[in-house]
Every structure is written in structure tokens, then in C-alpha cells.
Amino acid sequence: MLRQTVPSEIESAITTTKTTRVSLWRARAIAFLRIAFGLIWAIDAWFKWQPGFISSFTDQITKAKQDQPQGVQSWLSFWAHLVGSNPHFFAYLAAAMETALAVFLILGLLTQLTCLVGIVWSLAIWAIPEGFGGPYKPGDSTDVGTALLYALMFAVLFAIAAGRYYSIDQWLTPRLSRFGFLAAGVPRRGRQ
Numbered sequence: 001m002l003r004q005t006v007p008s009e010i011e012s013a014i015t016t017t018k019t020t021r022v023s024l025w026r027a028r029a030i031a032f033l034r035i036a037f038g039l040i041w042a043i044d045a046w047f048k049w050q051p052g053f054i055s056s057f058t059d060q061i062t063k064a065k066q067d068q069p070q071g072v073q074s075w076l077s078f079w080a081h082l083v084g085s086n087p088h089f090f091a092y093l094a095a096a097m098e099t100a101l102a103v104f105l106i107l108g109l110l111t112q113l114t115c116l117v118g119i120v121w122s123l124a125i126w127a128i129p130e131g132f133g134g135p136y137k138p139g140d141s142t143d144v145g146t147a148l149l150y151a152l153m154f155a156v157l158f159a160i161a162a163g164r165y166y167s168i169d170q171w172l173t174p175r176l177s178r179f180g181f182l183a184a185g186v187p188r189r190g191r192q
Helices: 008-047 051-055 056-062 070-084 086-106 111-127 146-159 171-173 177-182
Strands: none
Touching: 008 051, 008 146, 051 056, 051 086, 051 111, 051 171, 056 070, 056 086, 070 086, 070 111, 171 177
């Protein structure tokens, strides 16, 4: 009777070992997902640095207007006009932003801030060059655009604090003091 209500030391040790093993597996899986997502952004950034992208940046936005509803066409025309004022600047800005997202994800540097910036950037990609994933016509469209899924992945990485695992954030968070919320590491004990 006593054995059923109070776990023995052996059972407790086995449970602790299993929990640690699961936690280690989960930490590695989260770090792997964060790094893999960073590598996807690195590949995307590499394409952005290519001369073909730099020279045709405005054309990509203009092409997204095709077959869109009038409201979306007006939105995209605004952005095509804005980007057309200095297309190389905006193309290099896009390449630099995606390079930074890739590097910060791979290293686990300021992960929480990176995820928030990544959400905004992904939604901007979805709303401008992807034209909200449209045009939405039966038989023509089969998905809502990949950038929307990127925004969702950034939200998941933010929610699980992916920078807590195998990252620079583990070292950086305690050193950021009151700005530790920008990283995802575990803050120092005793400091709020």
C-alpha cells in the first residue's frame, strides 16, 4: 500500500532520466527547426543577391497585379511606384533583410526580435510581391502564398522561444539586462 502512494527512489530516478531525455530531444528538435528555417532563408537570400533579381525587382511587383481585383491592383500599383523610384535600393534592402533573418536564425541571435521582424517581413512579402497569394479564381489558384506560411513559422518559433536551445541567446540574454526580452535565452535568476 505504501509503495503505491510514495514512488521509490529508483522510480523517481527513471522518471527524471526519461524527462531529461525527452527534454534534450525536444531542445535538439527545436534548434534543428530554427536552423533549418534559417537555411531556407539563406537560400532565398542567395537568390535575392543575384543580378537577375536586382534588375527585375519592380517587374516582379508589377507582374503580381495581373488578374488581381481592382483594390489589390491599386495596392500593388502604389508599391510598384514607390519601389520604382529607386529599385536597386529596395532590391538590396530585401536581400540584406533576408540575409540578416537567415544569419540570426541560424545563430540563434536575438531570436524573439528576429521572429517578430520575420513575421512583419513575411507578411510584407505576402502582401506585395505575392499579391496576397492571388489571384483567387477557381482553377487558377491552389494556395495562399508561401510567405504566409513563413509568417506562421516565425510565430511558432516565437511562441516556443526557439532561441533557448543551442543558440547565442543562451549566453546573450542575461547580459542584455532589461532588454533580455529581445533574445530567447533564460534570464538571470533574481533579475526581473
